[in-house]
Amino acid sequence: MPKLKLAIYWAAACGGCDVAILDLDEKILKVAEAADIVLWPIAMDYKYEDLTALPKDSIDVCLFNGAVRNSEQKELAHALRERSRVMVAFGSCACFGGIPGLANFTSREGVLERVYKTSPTTINKEGVLPQVESTVPEGTLTLPAFMNRVYTLNQVIDVDYYLPGCPPPADLIWAAVEAIVSGNLPPKGSVIAGTKSLCDTCHRVKEQKNLKGFVRPHQIIPDPEKCLLEQGLVCCGPATRDGCGHRCIKANMPCRGCFGPTGHIHDQGAKLVSALASILQATTEEEARQAAETIVDAAGTFYRFGLPDALLQRVKRREQA
Amino acid sequence: MTGSFEPKIVGILCNWCSYAGADLAGTSRLKYPANIHIVRVMCSGRVDPTFVLKAFELGADGVLVSGCRPGDCHYVDGNYKTMRRTPLLENLLSQMGVEPARFRQVWVSASQGEIFARIVEEMVKDLKEIGPYMRQGGEELA
Numbered sequence: 534m535p536k537l538k539l540a541i542y543w544a545a546a547c548g549g550c551d552v553a554i555l556d557l558d559e560k561i562l563k564v565a566e567a568a569d570i571v572l573w574p575i576a577m578d579y580k581y582e583d584l585t586a587l588p589k590d591s592i593d594v595c596l597f598n599g600a601v602r603n604s605e606q607k608e609l610a611h612a613l614r615e616r617s618r619v620m621v622a623f624g625s626c627a628c629f630g631g632i633p634g635l636a637n638f639t640s641r642e643g644v645l646e647r648v649y650k651t652s653p654t655t656i657n658k659e660g661v662l663p664q665v666e667s668t669v670p671e672g673t674l675t676l677p678a679f680m681n682r683v684y685t686l687n688q689v690i691d692v693d694y695y696l697p698g699c700p701p702p703a704d705l706i707w708a709a710v711e712a713i714v715s716g717n718l719p720p721k722g723s724v725i726a727g728t729k730s731l732c733d734t735c736h737r738v739k740e741q742k743n744l745k746g747f748v749r750p751h752q753i754i755p756d757p758e759k760c761l762l763e764q765g766l767v768c769c770g771p772a773t774r775d776g777c778g779h780r781c782i783k784a785n786m787p788c789r790g791c792f793g794p795t796g797h798i799h800d801q802g803a804k805l806v807s808a809l810a811s812i813l814q815a816t817t818e819e820e821a822r823q824a825a826e827t828i829v830d831a832a833g834t835f836y837r838f839g840l841p842d843a844l845l846q847r848v849k850r851r852e853q854a
Numbered sequence: 855m856t857g858s859f860e861p862k863i864v865g866i867l868c869n870w871c872s873y874a875g876a877d878l879a880g881t882s883r884l885k886y887p888a889n890i891h892i893v894r895v896m897c898s899g900r901v902d903p904t905f906v907l908k909a910f911e912l913g914a915d916g917v918l919v920s921g922c923r924p925g926d927c928h929y930v931d932g933n934y935k936t937m938r939r940t941p942l943l944e945n946l947l948s949q950m951g952v953e954p955a956r957f958r959q960v961w962v963s964a965s966q967g968e969i970f971a972r973i974v975e976e977m978v979k980d981l982k983e984i985g986p987y988m989r990q991g992g993e994e995l996a
Binding site: 607681818 | 942945
């Protein structure tokens, strides 16, 4: 059997997804046995020309991590899609926008203003901002254009599978690798993770949920056996897909929602509004208002990993629209 | 905005009070703007916040959710669920760039046809001032 041709690419991401692949430990050798890596910029030396020289459909699987936030990433996403038979959105950023997606609360101008002008550690008296083209004595230099918004991978190109997580856990990566190597692939569009919600598989004791308001993780030391929601912490478990192995819950921290919504949920934020409101005991509008105010930054909490994928922000690709 | 803009409002009303209230406005021959498209549900407590977001996603300029007055719910406490959800949803919407005037949650009893008509009038007036709901994004992907 010829070896699989595997490409791993990163766009707007922190690099944690690439490290997660290395976290397969000794299994990484099995990956190397089964697959030839044709592109992996973080681990090996590749140039843009090495990719463009490849013919159409010559890559068997592309693991694409990171959201799309500038023109270079968009171009690379299209170039990889053209050359890959299977495209996997790898990690929460590629699947839903991830942490970089939170930039969608502001605009390109807002981001540049903060980063290059007003942040406390910046000294930029001339107010220099990055330019797509700048002329120097030696000629013209170009940079990729910074887009106004952050996009999920499937808003830019057609995606075959989704492997969520920040980062995806080793067992799911391995399950995906095995499925790919054996050719035993699930239907297109599948999310390689659980199908239930995180609460459904959570082992914490759940009794009575009756809250006046919520607290933040630094304000209490949570009981390690009891449901975190019952203790007043904003846990995204009710609206988040299972499959992460309860990494945060086991560390006594509430779920942040990095696996995205389960298949039946249209919008993770709306479902969390519904779930969290349902455990409040407010009986007047004033009490309800006060309880809501205890969640600082509601949208940022509920869409922590999925703002570009939220119903109110979701963008359809032209061929889907 | 120019006077020609006619906002589209999705009104989600509970069967027992608010829908009856809207009905009373009709049978009393009260005039109110035809911009509201009414969806009848059994209880305002049944209105998932997803419905509100979905309405905006599909092109509504405003969403009105109306239930029985607190204490009058046909299902005893269904509208309390609405009451607990509303401030949280309002916070979420305003952070997502949806102006406060675009989403209103009110209580209208079966005898308050007049109040219902006035609420719709107010909402249409406010929305005409702030203009259509515009979704952003996607222009860089072509």
